[in-house]
Amino acid sequence: MMSAVATSDGVRPEIIAIFAEVFEHEAPISIATSPGDVARWDSLNHVALVSMIERTFGIGLSMDEMIEIQSVGDIQRLLARHGV
Template identity: 35%
Template sequence: MATEQIITQVNDIFKDVLENDDIVLTPATTAADVEEWDSLNHIQLIVAIEKKFSIRFTTAEIYTWKNIGDMCAMIAQKTQK
């Protein structure tokens, strides 16, 4: 799956979980860029992403992400297995 497709699907998840239709994610987007993206919502976002893509992240993998690009690269890697 192409990174653009993954970002589009992740963006839809963010809009749904954070209840904000104005969110526009880019590979450089971080939690600091999205007002509603706090630690509690982070967990809900991870669960929703895992469910959508039928994958699981380890805590160590999650801690390596610096931005949406890192998250989407991990999703791409896991969905190709």
């Protein structure tokens, strides 16, 4: 799964895997990737994305944080904040 998206610079491999699973998105992603760049990143799949992040990293996000996620960079910043 990871070899197909080797050009996703600076993006954590877990997030690449999550994007492949939740959005079936196999194309490269970057820190700047946002809902506009991913076909299936709608509000419903956003919920699936959040629950997958929570499950993968063993953290809990608040509703504010759910809304805050508007790009891959936002996700990485949140992960850093939660210390994972």
